[in-house]
Amino acid sequence: MPRIHFQQQLAELKDKLLAMAALGQQAVESAVEANLRRDPKLCQYVRENETAINTAQRDVDEMAYELLAKEQPMAIDLRFILAVIKINGDLERIGDQSMSIAIRTKDMIEMPEVELPVDFAGMGEFAGRMIRTSIQALLNADAEVADSVLEMDDEIDRMNRVAHTELIQVIQKHPEFTMQALNSILISRSLERIADHATNIATDVIFWVRGADIRHQLSLALD
Amino acid sequence: MPRIHFQQQLAELKDKLLAMAALGQQAVESAVEANLRRDPKLCQYVRENETAINTAQRDVDEMAYELLAKEQPMAIDLRFILAVIKINGDLERIGDQSMSIAIRTKDMIEMPEVELPVDFAGMGEFAGRMIRTSIQALLNADAEVADSVLEMDDEIDRMNRVAHTELIQVIQKHPEFTMQALNSILISRSLERIADHATNIATDVIFWVRGADIRHQLSLALD
Numbered sequence: 001m002p003r004i005h006f007q008q009q010l011a012e013l014k015d016k017l018l019a020m021a022a023l024g025q026q027a028v029e030s031a032v033e034a035n036l037r038r039d040p041k042l043c044q045y046v047r048e049n050e051t052a053i054n055t056a057q058r059d060v061d062e063m064a065y066e067l068l069a070k071e072q073p074m075a076i077d078l079r080f081i082l083a084v085i086k087i088n089g090d091l092e093r094i095g096d097q098s099m100s101i102a103i104r105t106k107d108m109i110e111m112p113e114v115e116l117p118v119d120f121a122g123m124g125e126f127a128g129r130m131i132r133t134s135i136q137a138l139l140n141a142d143a144e145v146a147d148s149v150l151e152m153d154d155e156i157d158r159m160n161r162v163a164h165t166e167l168i169q170v171i172q173k174h175p176e177f178t179m180q181a182l183n184s185i186l187i188s189r190s191l192e193r194i195a196d197h198a199t200n201i202a203t204d205v206i207f208w209v210r211g212a213d214i215r216h217q218l219s220l221a222l223d
Numbered sequence: 224m225p226r227i228h229f230q231q232q233l234a235e236l237k238d239k240l241l242a243m244a245a246l247g248q249q250a251v252e253s254a255v256e257a258n259l260r261r262d263p264k265l266c267q268y269v270r271e272n273e274t275a276i277n278t279a280q281r282d283v284d285e286m287a288y289e290l291l292a293k294e295q296p297m298a299i300d301l302r303f304i305l306a307v308i309k310i311n312g313d314l315e316r317i318g319d320q321s322m323s324i325a326i327r328t329k330d331m332i333e334m335p336e337v338e339l340p341v342d343f344a345g346m347g348e349f350a351g352r353m354i355r356t357s358i359q360a361l362l363n364a365d366a367e368v369a370d371s372v373l374e375m376d377d378e379i380d381r382m383n384r385v386a387h388t389e390l391i392q393v394i395q396k397h398p399e400f401t402m403q404a405l406n407s408i409l410i411s412r413s414l415e416r417i418a419d420h421a422t423n424i425a426t427d428v429i430f431w432v433r434g435a436d437i438r439h440q441l442s443l444a445l446d
Contacts, residue, residue, distance in 0.1 A: 068291065068301060089309075089312070168401060175395050175398040
């Protein structure tokens with residue numbers, strides 16, 4: 001098979017992954033939007049969207065496996081395909097977490113509305129920016145942009161910790177709001193996990209571009 | 224490179240993955256034990272163990288990447304190496320979740336002890352059995368044993384739901400126990416997630432042995 005054809009296939013694989021990323025991004029945004037607007041239809045949409053994400057994930061994986069099997073990619077191409085497989089897994093988990101948010105939100109809509117000290121709009125926007133930036137880094141093979149995603153992770157961890165602390169105080173002062181506050185704690189955690197997956201994506205981009213595995217240097221530094 | 228050497232390397236890769244699995248298994252058991260015995264030293268051990276898991280993960284990944292790069296594995300060998308990379312990721316996440324349990328447990332130890340309606344011993348034992356069984360399936364290339372792990376997943380989901388409901392009732396009746404109950408809700412969720420990772424491992428074994436990607440057929444069936 002001529003080499004140029006292989007490069008076309010790699011480009012196609014990248015396009016498929018970008019479509020997958022768009023679905024993941026949309027899932028997060030819709031889940032947060034559903035929560036802010038208390039919109040059960042949008043919750044349902046996120047759940048249906050999850051099926052589309054799963055289909056897209058399988059599609060990307062299959063193409064990646066096929067390229068590994070039929071071509072014998074070397075060095076940077078091999079690292080790219082392996083990065084695609086990992087990023088694909090993280091995007092699928094972003095879809096899972098978005099579905100968790102939608103399920104929690106649907107529960108909350110059925111309860112009396114309570115004003116709670118948590119900024120889902122801000123957290124969602126931040127997590128969304130982390131995904132967008134990590135995908136941008138992938139598109140441009142830009143390890144420096146990927147680095148900037150790693151730096152953003154502390155901020156959303158902080159937002160999650162603050163929300164967690166304040167929501168516990170709500171439960172202690174107003175046990176009648178326990179369910180709403182608890183659902184909000186879990187949604188806040190999901191948003192923090194989504195940001196973790198964006199961080200994983202950035203790490204995989206760095207692995208692809210620089211050829212170095214920084215995963216656990218990073219986790220040691222963050223300990 | 225002669226083919227027999229390649230088969231030896233595959234066997235070595237499998238051994239490395241089994242060592243990684245032992246670390247993951249041990250992390251779950253120690254985290255649950257730390258909780259049951261309220262033992263801060265065991266919590267610390269789990270946190271240190273996590274570093275060992277991360278090192279082992281990198282080691283497995285590197286060997287898998289090298290085999291993909293240097294050999295041109297076909298069909299079942301390729302599927303095996305790809306399964307190893309995925310299983311390795313799930314084992315690492317089992318380590319992460321065990322560390323979460325240890326952190327939550329350390330928080331709880333610093334609070335007054337409360338009798339709570341949650342069976343961590345039972346849940347931990349069940350999740351541990353799921354990991355063991357999925358690794359057994361891997362060892363014996365036995366897709367039927369892997370199938371049995373998928374069937375176990377419903378039971379731990381049920382245990383988690385029951386714990387969640389009962390712990391919320393505790394919070395509503397005894398707001399002074401909010402922190403303890405909330406930590407227990409999060410630990411219960413971590414054990415349920417650990418079981419999910421065991422399910423993922425079983426699915427990857429099936430993919431390797433049968434050559435079929437059942438991942439999303441399954442998730443559709445469970446929706």
